[in-house]
Amino acid sequence: MNQTVAALRTLIRTVEGSPLRDYWSCSGVAPGLPKGAITQVFGPGKTEFAVRFLREHPDLKVAWIEPTLSIYPSGILQRKVAMNRILFIESGKEFPWAVWQAVKSSLFEGVILTAAVDDLRLLRRFQLAVEKGGTSLILLSEYPSNSWPVALQLKSSRNQGGRINIDVIRKK
Amino acid sequence: MRVVALLYSDPAHLQPIAEASLQWTPQAAVSREAVFLEISRCGKLYREQTLLSWLQALNKRLGFKPKIAVANDLPTALAMARFRLSQRGLLPVEALSDYFSPWKPADGVVRMIELLKKLGVLRVEEFLKLPPQTLSSRFGKEGIMLVRKIREAGKMVWPYFVLPEIVQEKRAFEAQEPLAALEPLLFAARPLIDRAMARLKGRGEKASAVEFVIEQEPWSTVKEPKRSFLIHLSVPQGKTSGFLPILKDRLESDLAKKPLIAPVISISFKIPESVPAKEAERDFFNKKEEEAEAWGSLVSRLAQKFGREKVFIAASIKRHLPEESWTRTLDPPAEEAPHPLPPRPLRLFNPPMEIIFREKRIVAGKQRWELLDMEGPERISGEWWFELFERDYFKVCCRSGEELWIFKKPGSKRYYLHGIFD
Numbered sequence: 001m002n003q004t005v006a007a008l009r010t011l012i013r014t015v016e017g018s019p020l021r022d023y024w025s026c027s028g029v030a031p032g033l034p035k036g037a038i039t040q041v042f043g044p045g046k047t048e049f050a051v052r053f054l055r056e057h058p059d060l061k062v063a064w065i066e067p068t069l070s071i072y073p074s075g076i077l078q079r080k081v082a083m084n085r086i087l088f089i090e091s092g093k094e095f096p097w098a099v100w101q102a103v104k105s106s107l108f109e110g111v112i113l114t115a116a117v118d119d120l121r122l123l124r125r126f127q128l129a130v131e132k133g134g135t136s137l138i139l140l141s142e143y144p145s146n147s148w149p150v151a152l153q154l155k156s157s158r159n160q161g162g163r164i165n166i167d168v169i170r171k172k
Numbered sequence: 173m174r175v176v177a178l179l180y181s182d183p184a185h186l187q188p189i190a191e192a193s194l195q196w197t198p199q200a201a202v203s204r205e206a207v208f209l210e211i212s213r214c215g216k217l218y219r220e221q222t223l224l225s226w227l228q229a230l231n232k233r234l235g236f237k238p239k240i241a242v243a244n245d246l247p248t249a250l251a252m253a254r255f256r257l258s259q260r261g262l263l264p265v266e267a268l269s270d271y272f273s274p275w276k277p278a279d280g281v282v283r284m285i286e287l288l289k290k291l292g293v294l295r296v297e298e299f300l301k302l303p304p305q306t307l308s309s310r311f312g313k314e315g316i317m318l319v320r321k322i323r324e325a326g327k328m329v330w331p332y333f334v335l336p337e338i339v340q341e342k343r344a345f346e347a348q349e350p351l352a353a354l355e356p357l358l359f360a361a362r363p364l365i366d367r368a369m370a371r372l373k374g375r376g377e378k379a380s381a382v383e384f385v386i387e388q389e390p391w392s393t394v395k396e397p398k399r400s401f402l403i404h405l406s407v408p409q410g411k412t413s414g415f416l417p418i419l420k421d422r423l424e425s426d427l428a429k430k431p432l433i434a435p436v437i438s439i440s441f442k443i444p445e446s447v448p449a450k451e452a453e454r455d456f457f458n459k460k461e462e463e464a465e466a467w468g469s470l471v472s473r474l475a476q477k478f479g480r481e482k483v484f485i486a487a488s489i490k491r492h493l494p495e496e497s498w499t500r501t502l503d504p505p506a507e508e509a510p511h512p513l514p515p516r517p518l519r520l521f522n523p524p525m526e527i528i529f530r531e532k533r534i535v536a537g538k539q540r541w542e543l544l545d546m547e548g549p550e551r552i553s554g555e556w557w558f559e560l561f562e563r564d565y566f567k568v569c570c571r572s573g574e575e576l577w578i579f580k581k582p583g584s585k586r587y588y589l590h591g592i593f594d
Contacts, residue, residue, distance in 0.1 A: 044573040047518040047594040072520035072591060073486030073498045077510050079518075083486045084504035089474055090482040098474060105470045107463065158573040160544070162593075 006171070021151075024060070024110075024136060026053050028166040029154065033138065035109075036131045037151035037172075038123065040139040045156040045164040047071070050112055050138055052164075054081045062110040063102035065089045071114070096122055099137070103129045114140045123149040144169060173326050174212040174220065177249035178227065178238040179205060185236045188341075188367045190333060192230055194374035196223060201246075201330045203275045206253065207238075208246050208330070234367055245325035247271040251296075263296040265289060271296070271322045272314070275331070280314040287311065296322070335375065341368045342440040354423055357386070357436065358416065364441040365412045365419070372446060378408035381445035384419060388434040397434070401426060406475035406483065406502060407468035408447050414469035418476050425477075471502060492554040493561060494590065495522045514550050515567070517577040517591030524588035527578065534568065534576065536589050541570040551582075567593070 023032030033039050033053065041049055054060060054076075062085065064071060069090040077083055087108070091098040095115050102111050103126075111130075117123055117139060127149035130137045144153055153170040180186055183204065190200045190207045196218070199210035211223060218226075220242055231238055241252035248260050251267035265288045272281040287310075293299050300322060307315035321328075341364040361384070372379060384401045388394050403422055409415040474483040484500035488508055491497045494516065528535040532543040548566035555561060563579040570576065575593035580586060 044575070044594065051518060070519045070521065072494075072516065072518055074488055074494070074511075075516040075518040075520070075591075076486075077488055077498075077508060078513065078516050080510055082507045083488075084507065086485065087471070088484050088486060088500075089478065091478055092482075094477065097477065101470060101473060105466055107466055107470060158569075158575065160569075162569065162575065 022134075024053070024057060027056060028164075029152075029168065033136055034151050035136050036134045038127055038130060038137045038139060038149055039152040039154065040141055040145060040150045041154045041156055041166075042141045042144050043156040045158050046140045047114075048164055049154070049156050049166060050140060051076055051079050051081055053138070054086075054110075055079060058082065059085075060110055061085045061087075061108050062112055063087045063089060063098075063108045064112045064114075065091055065095055065098045065102065066114045067091055067093060067095050096125070099126060100129060103133045103135045103137070106133055106135075108135060110136045110138060112138045112140065116141055116143070118145050118147070120147050120149070123147045127151075148172075173210065173244055174215075174242060175244070175246045175249040176209040176211055176223065176227065176240065176242050177246070177253045178207045178209075178231075178240050179250065179253040180207070180236065180238050181205075182236075185234075185238070187336070188234065188371050189231070189236065189238070190374075191335060191339075192234075192370035192374040193227070195376070196226065199330065200333045202333060203250075206250055206274075208249065208274075210330070211242075230370060234370060235363055246328055246330070247274045247321070247325050250274050261295070261297045265294055265296060265299060267296050268299065268318060268322075271325060272318050274328075278314075280312075281318065284311050284314055284318070339368050339371050339375075339443040339446075340440060341365075341442075342438060344438040345436060354420070354427055357423070357439070358420055361419070361439055361441065362412065362416065364439065365415060368441050368443055369410060369412050369415070372443060373410060373449070375446070376449055377446040378410035378449040379415070379443045379445070380405055380408045380447045381443070382409075382415070382419075383442040383444055384423075385440045385442070386432065386436055387438040387440075388432055389437055391434045394434045399430075399432070403476060404445075404480070405472045406480050407471045408449070409468060409472060410449050411465060411469075414465050414472075417469060418473050421473055422476055492552060494552065495520060515593070517575075517593045519594045520577075520591040521589060524579070524590040527587050527589045529578070529587040534570070534578070534587075534589070541568075541572060541574065541576065543568055544571050545569040552579075565590070 022035040024035060026032045054062065064086050073083055089098045095113060099111055099113055102108055126137055151172045155167045155169050157165050159165060178189060186202050186207050190202045193200055193209050197209050197211050197214050201208045224240060227240060239253040239256060241249050243249035243252055247270045251263050251270040252258065254270065255264060255267060257263060265285050268285055269278060269281045272278050288299060304319065307319060343360065343364055381402065381404045386399045388397045390397045401422055403418060471483055481500060485502060485504055486498050487501050487505035488497060489499050525536050534541040534543060546566050546568050549564035551564055553562040562582050564582055565577060565579045568576040568578055576589055577591035577593065578587050578589050
């Protein structure tokens with residue numbers, strides 16, 4: 001059903017002549033993570049998913065923003081992701097400003113934010129900024145948000161073998 | 173010898189231009205009204221015309237309007253700039269004072285120039301054609317000295333150009349100007365920063381710390397008329413475009429808390445600390461330099477806002493203690509090979525949280541997990557050279573799908589939650 005809807009959307013865009021969205025390829029998610037849009041990932045294994053995505057794109061430069069730092073860089077290195085392309089920012093409450101600056105600088109193709117963002121206006125501001133800059137904003141959250149500026153919403157979960165499953169909850 | 177002379181009406185423009193021009197030639201000199209640059213030894217690096225266009229661009233950027241001329245010696249270049257002439261033969265006799273002393277005015281020559289005009293000698297070339305034996309009887313010792321100086325102008329000794337220890341630019345305002353808001357203040361500060369950065373570039377340096385001082389009208393209600401903002405830059409800055417946003421953020425946050433309540437009467441911009449700049453020729457087909465500048469500016473702004481330790485690139489270090497196995501840096505580390513260790517979590521609690529672990533239940537504060545499976549232990553120990561530690565780590569799979577990294581010290585029954593395989 002989902003595939004049919006996606007195919008229809010592609011067809012409509014082609015007929016209307018509106019530009020198609022670019023995607024970063026990403027295993028387990030077809031057609032990938034959208035460029036210039038917000039992707040939200042929630043559930044156990046979300047960070048693992050983000051790191052796996054970075055490993056699949058060795059040239060991608062990202063800003064990794066967290067209000068309170070809990071990421072373990074040695075864990076990232078162990079998953080064969082070079083750390084010299086990740087700028088970590090411990091932003092405190094001012095993470096919107098940090099996201100804004102990182103996107104505006106055009107230095108990063110991706111921004112990963114670990115924070116609960118429920119404010120619709122803030123998400124809309126993020127959406128406009130990433131659209132303009134062509135940056136992918138990956139939002140790692142505990143819970144899903146129902147805000148419409150999120151272009152792709154993914155639910156990660158672990159099966160009993162510890163493998164990560166990704167389910168597409170919403171796709172625009 | 174080829175000399176460029178830049179003649180200014182405002183002596184305050186001399187020092188910044190002389191310093192900024194050191195990026196193109198190591199030999200510069202400053203008189204009371206002009207800057208001189210010796211460029212004959214740089215002929216293989218750039219053409220004369222290219223240098224002149226660079227100098228014009230620099231002066232335009234700093235808002236200066238000099239008269240510029242190039243000649244084979246210093247006094248001729250100065251005279252040609254003063255009289256806006258391109259040929260030495262056309263120089264009027266007034267130019268003799270530049271030949272006699274380009275560094276300071278000489279009274280004896282002024283009298284001689286008046287006498288020459290009365291005699292109908294109107295050009296320097298005509299003066300040189302006067303019979304040498306008549307010079308001393310007509311003009312005294314100054315006449316003979318002047319001819320010698322004109323003929324040996326190329327051998328003139330240049331005074332040593334001394335660089336001031338600290339780069340500082342200051343600007344005063346009329347008290348009536350209501351300069352208390354941020355935007356006009358930044359607008360007024362921009363030329364100062366431009367000038368200071370150009371001087372710094374001439375020295376081959378970048379600013380690692382800057383001080384911006386705002387002086388307000390000393391009203392009785394103003395407790396602190398002089399406000400100083402010292403900014404330590406995480407990444408040294410050498411461009412106004414990179415530094416101005418950092419200053420804007422700093423002023424914005426500080427002035428929001430403590431606004432200016434009286435008109436600003438002066439601002440000054442000082443660079444107390446600088447570091448050597450590694451600058452290369454700009455590559456037209458490569459954006460690396462621009463990216464490095466943008467990177468420096470962004471990191472400095474973020475560090476200014478959140479603190480120097482809060483913006484970093486991580487680099488691994490050889491420590492056994494998991495929380496100490498990486499460090500914060502801003503120099504991108506070389507690509508490292510991952511350590512061949514059992515899987516480590518992606519989230520780490522520092523310090524580890526003490527948990528209650530009983531009968532397949534784990535409780536940490538308000539959070540609870542139900543144990544499904546447990547792997548381990550993995551003994552991590554060592555570092556007797558710091559403080560010996562021993563920990564037995566377990567990977568715990570929970571019913572909720574989460575995987576925890578917990579440890580206990582050997583012989584102890586206390587468990588700690590150290591990380592999550594998020």
